[in-house]
Amino acid sequence: MARTSIDYEDVYQALPGMVALLTPDLVFADVNEAYVRGTGRPRESLIGRYVFDVFPESVNAPDAKNSHHLRASLLRVLATGERDTMPLQRYDIESPEHSGDWQEHYWSPVNCPVLGPDGRIRLILHRVEEVTEFVRARGLGGDTAGRVLEAELYTRARELQELNTRLREAHAREREVALVLQKAMLPATRQMGHRRAAVRYRPAVGALNVCGDWYDLVDLVGGHRIGVSVGDVVGHGLEAAGVMGQLRSALSATSRVADGPGQALNVLGRYANVVDGAESATVVTTFIDFDRHVITYSSAGHPPPVLLHRDGRVEFLDRATDPPLDARPEPRPRPEASVAFSPGATLVLYTDGLIERRREDIDVGLRRLADSLSHHRELDPEPLADTVLRELLPPGGATDDTALVVVRL
Structure with a gap:
């Protein structure tokens, strides 16, 4: 996050x-x-x-x-x-x-x-x-003080119990709405022609099953191309989900008409400027051209995508990184970079819940991700996504949301 x-x-x-x-x-x-x-x-x-x-x-x-x-x-x-x-x-x-x-x-x-x-x-x-x-x-002492305070504590405990009951009921109603929103706003696993892809979303421990992380896969105009993106909105719950839905929809539409990922993020940044709650949101988007075997990408403050080559070599796509959305008072064109790939390689996009741990340098998490991908490079996207989550997320669940997209190129 x-x-x-x-x-x-x-x-x-x-x-x-x-x-x-x-x-x-x-x-x-x-x-x-x-x-x-x-x-x-x-x-x-x-x-x-x-x-x-x-x-x-x-x-x-x-x-x-x-x-x-x-x-x-x-x-x-x-x-x-x-x-x-x-x-x-x-x-x-x-x-x-x-x-x-x-x-x-x-x-x-x-x-x-x-x-x-x-x-x-x-x-x-x-x-x-x-x-x-x-x-x-209160001029109390000894047993008298104990009895008086215990009575007051009992009263406060009853009040808290009633409040907790009302909060649980409200939480249950909000969770039902959250589940509907999540299903509507995050696309399911899909096949892109004969290309295979896997998507995963894991909410933070203790959060509603909808938060601020998101992903998207869209067909692009012109040639055999697709756009793959992941993003991260600050916060949890329905408010963050609403902002997430607006940004995801805007980027999905913009990607279909933009000249490249840099231009798509430039337009999205201008839009984020008028969306309450979009401050400091991060996103990375990639345009994959299967005819030319080229990935073009741009990042707005987001962890770098990973290109897993067939021989197990891991390449972090970090040559086009810019500040988060709405970070500059005066927007300017976002950078973009390109990298070639061979058929059978794998592209992985994710949010920081997958790699960041408290009091740990982010490079440690990136190395952990690289090692896991390289070791399991022969797996198809679906089992590879499950394996990466199992190896990288804490056993009891992460304290941050996690989104993961795995695309076989």
């Missing part, structure tokens, strides 16, 4: 609530800045230590069973793989400045599992909300 990169480590450290990550052995793996401030313990005294060695029972509250309650909650998470919300907990913390000076605190903890690609719990996210001021403002 063409979108702003987010550093989730910075987000984690900036969270206003106290958050710690625990291993399944209940050892601190990481803590955010709010956790360090709230507990009064430096980060180096926490990481790598067993949680109950760091936080034994409160010495000022002999009847407290905080460690017991926390251990029970963490074990429930490990046993069920589900989130566990704890009742209000009192915990007295010794002042880092004055030894023996214990300060009364009230915490509202929640423990959540963090699953790995194999579905197993890799970490437990231990989040704590500091509610001491809430308790003091």
Whole structure:
């Protein structure tokens, strides 16, 4: 997806609530800045230590069973793989400045599992909300504070449950519309004369089954030629799908009358300037001339197509790359380049969900794609498309949409 990169480590450290990550052995793996401030313990005294060695029972509250309650909650998470919300907990913390000076605190903890690609719990996210001021403002303490806060939490939980029910119902209705839109806007696999092609679309995990990635294959006027394109609109859901449909239809029509792919993208860029939501959209289009055995291509900020030669050599078509659609205040002609091919070669177009991974250089993903294509070059387009998706997409699904087109030349 063409979108702003987010550093989730910075987000984690900036969270206003106290958050710690625990291993399944209940050892601190990481803590955010709010956790360090709230507990009064430096980060180096926490990481790598067993949680109950760091936080034994409160010495000022002999009847407290905080460690017991926390251990029970963490074990429930490990046993069920589900989130566990704890009742209000009192915990007295010794002042880092004055030894023996214990300060009364009230915490509202929640423990959540963090699953790995194999579905197993890799970490437990231990989040704590500091509610001491809430308790003091109401003149409460001990069991009374616990009962009052538990009652308020129960009320909020019921309200959230009702809201979630309404959201699920709305999501189900939106998904039905999404499926109809997807079927209408993305063409099915097709045969182009005796040429074979395969198309695939995989939505991001957790998204509706329609998002901003798209592909298209069109017959071109004059000779034995076709146009093959893929594009990427920022965002997910029905709004992104609407923008995707407009751009795809516009490029499909423009390609049939344009002199080449560069001119087609030039016209599409002017059109994108008046389409809300088309900002930073990317697209690459190729014109394949089967009579001359030539591919002419142009890219507006999109990852390069791949020409897989019959001998397994992989060639990235990256000599005609320009900024995304609507990126320039004053549009200018888009570049285009041409490459020859031999019959039996394969052209592959895709969106960045296939190759991009968080905190990984894009060149690593491109090499992964090249290796997969070269290794399976003997496969026909349909099994080749399935194999590439299986090898390149994460087992649990990608966090970005993926479109893939494979054409045997």
